[in-house]
Amino acid sequence: MSDLAIRAENIGKRYLLGQNAGAYQTFRDTFQNWLRDPLKKTAEVGEDEAVWALKDVSFEVRQGEVLGIIGRNGAGKSTLLKVLSRVTEPTEGYAEIHGRVGSLLEVGTGFHPELTGRENIYLNGAILGMKRSEIDAKFDEIVDFSEVERFIDTPVKRYSSGMYLRLAFAVAAHLEPEILVVDEVLAVGDAEFQRKCLGKMNDVAQEGRTVLFVSHNMSAIQRLTEETLVIDKGRLLMRAPTAQAVDHYLSQGLSQQGERAWEEEELPKTTAPFFPRAIRVCNGNHEVVDSVRSTDPFTIEVEYDLEQDITGLRVGIYLISTRGEYILTSFDTDAPDRFDTFSVRPAGHYVSRCVIPADYLNEGRFLIGLNASSFRVKRYFHDEQALTFNVDAVGAPGMHWPEPRLGPVRPRLDWEIERE
């Protein structure tokens, strides 16, 4: 028991829905509510009026453990962190925390645009719980880490978003609490920034501090954590060694929809006679997923209807990185023999499907764009942000080094090493 860091027992958090949904009231609202039911006390809330963001969550964390927390959006991960960080109070349950908690629920909390970088370091540090003497001692290190030394005395509103993030993270990274709680801070920033963040978090973990890490980035979770909690709909689904937990999460399709469907009404009239119905990402088992492994091939499927015969139609996809760079364009009639066979497509219901090979894409989030056109004749449909999906590089080449790789592709190349 002596090396316990956190113990949570049956933590539950309830939020009210509807008009009372944590939203403020006006006197008029309170008065109206009172008129409706004068005897009702706030504690008596019906089932329909409340949602349990967390229910019966119990777990223990030993000192020095690095614990991951994964789950769908809305599963309750951030709520759990908020409860453990004392930002919000649990509706029921009990938790014991041994040591100071440093929370990184967001980077740059309290930053004020009018103040300079220097001033914001002190302000942000103080808000995060550092003493002034601590900030003084670490000031140079922080500035160094953030790489904004030249601009340290310029108001932060003049900073680029990258500089802002680096500075904000630099302050937070130099917190030295016994327990560090991090909520998806890695979701923002470029690859360089993410590399630095991960590196720093790794250092923190090596120093023997307890870390709770929430992320959607499965590879980061794999790199940093030993065990992981899987949260679903407010409940603790499982606690397992990270590889197992991640596997369960990905394969059970706990991630969200990997499909985008179009209703007839939302299509512009100009697409006729081509009518896209849906575009989806499927894994090897023909399940619609929004997260795939880079080590497995997966398919992208486009479902559509032709109300008339169309000549020279090609249906294809763009693959785009979240930074807006085009990775590839590919049409279903790219291959010469397909082009010949399908030079005229009769009216009917179609599915065009392509396979993205294994060991092709790097980890990250990608966009799929859809295009249906007749070369130099007419463009029937074009949507560059039809669908997004995630690629997880679990098992990809080079995974034995904990660092993000640059570039949208990550092929398994054949390297020869010769000693001459």
Added chain:
Amino acid sequence: METKSIVKNEMPVTILRPATGWGALNFRDLWLYRELIYFLTWRDLKVRYKQTLLGASWAILKPFLTMVVFSIFFGDLANVPSDGMPYPIFSFAALVPWELFSNAISVAGRSLVQNRHMITKIYFPRVILPLSAVLAGVVDFLIAFVILIGMLFYYRIPLTIYALTIPLFLLLALITSIGIGLWLSALNVQYRDIGYVTPFLTQFWLFITPIAYGASMVPEKWQFLYSLNPMTGVVEGFRWALLGTSQGAPGTQLAISFGVAILLLLTGFLYFRRMERTFADMV
């Protein structure tokens, strides 16, 4: 929330569980986070004066211009008696502490809602927000006070030993400001009407406090009710300390004012602590 901090093996242990009833007054946390009070006050001040052309002079202009308007309309035209003193200094001596109070409660009232991005992301004793809002006003007060002393020289009113009691009246003003500030800020999180009510409240309060006129104008039978307003004690006290008017001399009236102020502070603090657990969810 109920949080007990026991220091075990040099590491603080925090217990989290749903609190019932009235929250404990947790002064320990407040002490731990004392530096944050300084930093947030400093932030409010810095931000307020950066990018403003006139900078610190705003602290002087507001009471000064109010005094000018009062002097013309109440002093000259309406001929309100001013206890034998020239009207301008009579009203200015009251306006300076009044500005402290009215600004403090407006800013404090908004402080929680305005800082929602901090409240929803990180833990610190929330009471620091209205507290630092009030403390930032003290700096403005000091600047205006210098001008007030300047005006005393202008009107050739000598400073007596009684001027040393100013800190006492300042303290009374601060206690009242913090008390009302705590009430308003906590109420504002749940009822946004408060944002609309506050300007009206300060206007109303301005007129029921003897600023534009002297307390001597108030008939005997209302005197007790009158002294329930702690700002009456502050304002008349300032006049007594600096101008020598008899009205504000320390006595029962002052004692009542202090009593009311402390009551406001305690109840404000209790209400605040009680509602604090809901702030992050409701703001």
